[in-house]
Amino acid sequence: xxxxxxxxxxxxxxxxxxxKEMAIKTIxxxxxxxxxxxxxxxxxFLIGNAYPAFQEIGIWNFLTGTSxxxxxxxxxxxxxxLIVGTLLVTLxxxxxxxxxxxxxxxxxxxxxxxxxxxxxxxxxxxxSGIPSVVFGFFGLIILTNWLRxxxxxxxxxxxxxxxxxxxxxxxxxxxxxxEDAISSVPQEYREGSLALGATRWQTISRVTTPAALSGITAxxxxxxxxxxxxxxxxxxxxxxxxxxxxxxxxxxxxxxTLTATLGIEMGEVSTTSLHYNALFGIAxxxxxxxxxxxxxxxxxxxxxxxxxxxxxxxxxxxxxxxxSYLTPVEDLVLPNVSYIxxxxxxxxxxxxxxxxxxxxxxxxxxxxxxxxxQVSPRWMQRIAFSLIGIAVAIVLFSLAVIxxxxxANGLPYLxxxxxxxxxxxxxRSGGIFPAIVGTLYLVAGAIxxxxxxxxxxxxxxxxxxxxxxxxxxxxxxxxxxNGTPSIVFGLFGFAFLVLFLNFGVSLIAxxxxxxxxxxxxxxxxxxxxxxxxxxxLREGSFALGATKWQTIRRVVLPxxxxxxxxxxILSIGRAAGETAPIMFTAVVFSSRFLPQSLFDPVMALPYxxxxxxxxxxxxxxxxxxxxxxLLLLVVxxxxxxxxxxxxxxxxxxx
Amino acid sequence: MSDNTSLLTISGxxxxxxxxxxxxxxxxxxxxxxxxxxxxxxxxxxxxLIRCFNRxxxxxxxxxxxxxxxxxxxxxxxxGADPAELRRKIGMVFQKPNPFPKSIYENIAYGPRIHGINDxxxxxxxxxxxxxxxxxxxxxxxxLHHSAMGLSGGQQQRLCIARTIAVEPEVILMDExxxxxxxxxxxxxxxxxxxxxxxxxxxxxxxxxxxxARVSDYTGFMYMGDLAEFGETVQIFENPKNExxxxxxxxxxx
Numbered sequence: 001x002x003x004x005x006x007x008x009x010x011x012x013x014x015x016x017x018x019x020k021e022m023a024i025k026t027i028x029x030x031x032x033x034x035x036x037x038x039x040x041x042x043x044x045f046l047i048g049n050a051y052p053a054f055q056e057i058g059i060w061n062f063l064t065g066t067s068x069x070x071x072x073x074x075x076x077x078x079x080x081x082l083i084v085g086t087l088l089v090t091l092x093x094x095x096x097x098x099x100x101x102x103x104x105x106x107x108x109x110x111x112x113x114x115x116x117x118x119x120x121x122x123x124x125x126x127x128s129g130i131p132s133v134v135f136g137f138f139g140l141i142i143l144t145n146w147l148r149x150x151x152x153x154x155x156x157x158x159x160x161x162x163x164x165x166x167x168x169x170x171x172x173x174x175x176x177x178x179e180d181a182i183s184s185v186p187q188e189y190r191e192g193s194l195a196l197g198a199t200r201w202q203t204i205s206r207v208t209t210p211a212a213l214s215g216i217t218a219x220x221x222x223x224x225x226x227x228x229x230x231x232x233x234x235x236x237x238x239x240x241x242x243x244x245x246x247x248x249x250x251x252x253x254x255x256x257t258l259t260a261t262l263g264i265e266m267g268e269v270s271t272t273s274l275h276y277n278a279l280f281g282i283a284x285x286x287x288x289x290x291x292x293x294x295x296x297x298x299x300x301x302x303x304x305x306x307x308x309x310x311x312x313x314x315x316x317x318x319x320x321x322x323x324s325y326l327t328p329v330e331d332l333v334l335p336n337v338s339y340i341x342x343x344x345x346x347x348x349x350x351x352x353x354x355x356x357x358x359x360x361x362x363x364x365x366x367x368x369x370x371x372x373x374q375v376s377p378r379w380m381q382r383i384a385f386s387l388i389g390i391a392v393a394i395v396l397f398s399l400a401v402i403x404x405x406x407x408a409n410g411l412p413y414l415x416x417x418x419x420x421x422x423x424x425x426x427x428r429s430g431g432i433f434p435a436i437v438g439t440l441y442l443v444a445g446a447i448x449x450x451x452x453x454x455x456x457x458x459x460x461x462x463x464x465x466x467x468x469x470x471x472x473x474x475x476x477x478x479x480x481x482n483g484t485p486s487i488v489f490g491l492f493g494f495a496f497l498v499l500f501l502n503f504g505v506s507l508i509a510x511x512x513x514x515x516x517x518x519x520x521x522x523x524x525x526x527x528x529x530x531x532x533x534x535x536x537l538r539e540g541s542f543a544l545g546a547t548k549w550q551t552i553r554r555v556v557l558p559x560x561x562x563x564x565x566x567x568x569i570l571s572i573g574r575a576a577g578e579t580a581p582i583m584f585t586a587v588v589f590s591s592r593f594l595p596q597s598l599f600d601p602v603m604a605l606p607y608x609x610x611x612x613x614x615x616x617x618x619x620x621x622x623x624x625x626x627x628x629x630l631l632l633l634v635v636x637x638x639x640x641x642x643x644x645x646x647x648x649x650x651x652x653x654x
Numbered sequence: 655m656s657d658n659t660s661l662l663t664i665s666g667x668x669x670x671x672x673x674x675x676x677x678x679x680x681x682x683x684x685x686x687x688x689x690x691x692x693x694x695x696x697x698x699x700x701x702x703l704i705r706c707f708n709r710x711x712x713x714x715x716x717x718x719x720x721x722x723x724x725x726x727x728x729x730x731x732x733x734g735a736d737p738a739e740l741r742r743k744i745g746m747v748f749q750k751p752n753p754f755p756k757s758i759y760e761n762i763a764y765g766p767r768i769h770g771i772n773d774x775x776x777x778x779x780x781x782x783x784x785x786x787x788x789x790x791x792x793x794x795x796x797x798l799h800h801s802a803m804g805l806s807g808g809q810q811q812r813l814c815i816a817r818t819i820a821v822e823p824e825v826i827l828m829d830e831x832x833x834x835x836x837x838x839x840x841x842x843x844x845x846x847x848x849x850x851x852x853x854x855x856x857x858x859x860x861x862x863x864x865x866x867a868r869v870s871d872y873t874g875f876m877y878m879g880d881l882a883e884f885g886e887t888v889q890i891f892e893n894p895k896n897e898x899x900x901x902x903x904x905x906x907x908x
Contacts, residue, residue, distance in 0.1 A: 113715075114715055186752070188748060188750060188752030189752060189754055189755075190713070191710060191713070191746075191748060191752065192748065192752045192753075192754065192814070192817075193754070193764070193768075194710070194713070194737075194738070194741060195708060195710065195741050195745060195746035195748075195818070196741065196742065196745065196764065196765040196768070196817065196818065196821050197738050197739065197740075197741040197742025197743070197745075197765070197768070197769065197821055198738060198741075198764075198765075198768045199738045199768075200738075202738075202768045206764065206767075206768065207754055207764075210755075211754070211755050377738070377768065377770075378736070378738075
C-alpha cells in the first residue's frame with residue numbers, strides 16, 4: 001500500500017530529526033556547562049587563593065592596615081592606602097567627568113542637529129575603543145609633563161594626572177549611557193512642556209533630565225566601575241607610592257590604586273609567600289567592588305523599569321540598551337560571614353565616594369537653581385547652553401589633542417620597514433612586526449576559544465532553559481566577571497595557567513586568559529540579541545511544526561546576527577588593546593622570532609608600548625609609531641563594529 | 655467672516671516635510687471664544703496645520719514653512735519671534751495624554767513655575783482653579799501629591815487640559831484629544847470644551863465627524879493638504895458647497 005510505505009518511511013526520518021535535535025541540544029548544553037564551570041571556577045580560585053591571606057593577616061587588619069610594604073624584612077600587608085588611593089583617583093575622575101559627560105549627553109540628545117549628532121556620537125564611541133595603554137602613554141609623555149611645568153613640581157605623576165586620564169576614559173561610558181537615557185524620554189514630555197511655553201532649557205532641566213535621572217545615575221555608577229577597574233593607564237601616570245596624600249586633598253601627591261598594585265607586583269612575587277596570597281586578597285576586594293557597582297546599577301535600573309510611563313513602548317528600546325550592561329545579582333549568595341564584612345566595608349567606602357560626587361552635583365544644580373530666580377528664562381537658556389557648549393568643546397578638544405599628538409608624531413614612523421621588521425636596540429630602532437603578529441595570534445586564539453563556547457552557552461541559556469533561579473545565578477556570575485578589572489584575569493591566568501598548569505609564559509596561556517576575559521561579554525551580548533527577537537516569531541515557527549533547532553536557526557538567529565556580530569567585534573577590539581591580562585601570561589618585551597608553537601612566548605603591541613614608554617628612554621619615535629599602529633588597529637575594529645550595527649539598524653525594525 | 659473678533663489669521667500658508675508638500679496655500683480666520691474644528695481623512699494635514707499655530711512643527715526636522723500666521727496683529731513666524739512666548743499664549747492638548755512623570759500637583763504647577771511663579775499659596779490657588787475648570791478637582795483633590803501616572807486615560811487628558819489652562823493661554827489647540835479615550839471619558843471632554851469656549855478660543859482636530867458637529871461653531875474640511883471648505887459648522891454639515899466635503903461627511907470615503 002502506498003500509504004503504508006509512506007508511513008514506514010517517515011518513522012526513521014522522524015527519529016533522525018529527533019536525534020539531530022538531541023545532539024544539537026547536547027552541544028549547547030555542554031557549552032553552557034563549560035562556561036558556567038569556568039566562571040565559577042575563576043571566582044572560587046581567586047577566593048581560595050586569597051583565603052590564607054585573610055586568615056593569616058585577618059580581614060580587618062588587611063583592609064585597615066595603613067602600610068603596604070611587602071618587600072620589607074618584616075612585610076606589612078595593609079591595603080588601606082591602596083583603597084584610599086583607588087577612591088581618591090576615582091573621585092577626582094568623576095568630579096571631572098560627570099559634569100562634562102552630562103553636558104555632552106544633553107547636547108547630543110537635545111540640542112545638536114541630526115547631522116552633528118551623527119558625527120559626534122560615533123566619535124565618542126570610538127573614544128571608548130582607544131586602548132588604556134595608549135591613554136597611559138599619552139598621560140605619561142604629555143600630561144604629566146604639562147602638570148610638572150604648570151605646578152612647578154618635581155614630577156607630574158600624581159593623583160591629579162591619574163584622575164584626568166581616568167576621567168577621559170570614563171567619558172564615553174557615561175556619555176553613551178546617559179545619552180541613551182535622555183533620548184529615550186518620550187517625545188510627548190518635551191512637547192507637553194514646550195507647548196506650555198517653556199524654553200528649551202527649562203524643558204531640558206525640569207522635564208527631560210529628571211525623567212532620565214535613573215539612567216544617568218546608572219551611567220555614572222558604571223563609569224565609576226570602569227575607573228576603579230582600570231590598571232595600565234593609572235599605573236603609568238599616578239606615581240604608585242602607597243601613601244595617603246597629606247593633606248588628604250593634595251591632588252599633586254602620588255597615589256597607588258588596588259589595580260596598579262597587582263600590575264606592578266604580580267610579576268615579581270614568590271608563589272609560596274604570603275605576599276602572593278595578599279595579591280589575591282586585593283583581587284577579591286576588586287571583585288567585591290565590581291559586585292557592589294553591579295548591584296547598585298541594577299537597583300537603579302530596576303527603578304527605571306518599574307516607573308511606568310504612558311509610553312512604555314518608547315522606553316522599551318532603552319531597556320534593551322541597558323540590559324546589555326547588566327542584570328540582577330540578587331541571587332548571588334556569598335558563603336562566608338567574613339566576605340559579607342568585606343562587602344559592607346566596600347559598600348561603605350563606595351557610598352562615601354558616591355556622596356561626595358553627589359554633593360558636588362547637587363551644589364552645581366543648586367547654583368543653577370539660585371540663578372533661575374535671578375535671571376530671565378531666555379538668559380538662563382543662553383548661560384546654560386554656553387556651559388554645555390564649553391563641556392562639549394572640552395571633551396572634543398581632549399580627544400583631538402590625544403589623537404593629534406599620536407597621529408602627528410607617529411605618522412612619520414609608519415613605514416613599511418617599521419611594520420615588517422623585528423625590533424633592535426631594545427626597540428629603539430627596527431620595527432614591530434613580531435608584536436603585530438603576536439597580537440593577531442593572541443586575539444585570533446582568544447576568539448576561537450571564546451566564540452563557540454560563548455554563543456553556544458547563550459543559545460542554551462536563552463532558548464532551551466526557562467528563566468529561573470539557575471539562569472539568574474549564571475547571569476549574575478557572568479555579569480560579575482564582565483565588570484571585573486582585566487588585571488584580575490591576568491592574575492588568574494598567571495597563577496592557574498602559567499604556574500599551576502605549568503604552561504609557562506606562552507601564547508596559549510595568553511589566548512586562554514583573553515578568552516576568559518571576553519567570554520562573559522560574548523555570552524551576555526548574544527543573550528541580549530536573542531532576547532530582542534519577539535517571542536511571537538518563535539511561536540509562529542513552532543505553530544508551523546518546526547522543531548526547536550529549525551526555529552532557532554531559521555527564525556531566531558538571522559535577526560539576532562547583527563547584535564552577535566557587533567558584540568564579537570567589540571570583544572576582538574577589547575582583546576587586542578588589553579595589556580593587563582597578557583603581561584604576565586603571554587608576552588615578552590623583545591623577541592626576534594615569531595612563536596614556533598603555542599607554548600612559546602610572544603610579543604604584543606600593547607605590552608610593547610607599555611615597556612617602551614615606561615622602561616626604555618629615548619625611543620620616542622618607536623613609541624609613537626607603536627601607539628599609532630595599536631590605535632589604528634583597535635579603533636579600526638571598533639569602527640567596523642559601529643558600521644555593522646548602524647547598517648543593520650537601518651534594515652531591521654520590529 | 656472677517657469681523658473684528660478674529661484672533662488668528664492664516665494666509666497663504668504652505669508647509670513641506672522635506673520634499674512632501676503637506677499644506678497647500680491655506681488661508682483662514684479663526685474667531686475668539688468659539689470652537690473651530692478641523693476634519694478630514696487621515697494624512698490630510700489637519701494635525702500639521704494645528705501644529706503650525708503654536709510652532710510645534712519647529713521641532714520636526716526638515717520642515718519648511720512659507721506664508722503668514724498672525725496672532726492678534728503679530729506675525730508668529732517673524733524673525734526674532736519667541737516660540738516659548740507664543741506657546742504660553744497658545745496652549746496645546748495632545749492626542750495621547752502626556753502628563754509628566756511627576757505628581758498631579760507638580761504637573762499643573764510646572765507651567766506657572768517656569769513662568770516665574772514660586773509663591774506656594776498662589777500655586778495652590780492656580781492648581782485648584784485649573785483642576786476645577788478641567789472638571790477634575792473632585793476626583794483628585796485627595797491625592798494631589800500622588801503620581802499623575804496613576805490616573806485613568808480620561809483623567810490624564812483632563813489633567814493635561816488643566817495643565818494648559820494653568821498658564822492662562824488665549825487659545826487652546828486640541829489635537830484629536832479624545833482618540834485614545836473611551837466614550838464616557840470622551841463625553842466628559844466634550845462638555846468641558848463647551849465650558850472652555852466661554853473663555854478661550856478652542857481649535858480642535860478630530861477624526862470623529864459627529865464630535866465636530868456636536869462641539870464646534872466653525873468647521874474646516876481638509877483634503878490632501880488643501881483646506882477644501884471652511885465655514886460655519888451648521889452650513890458645512892447641512893449644506894456643503896464642495897463635493898468632496900459632501901462625500902466625506904456622508905461617509906462615502908474616509
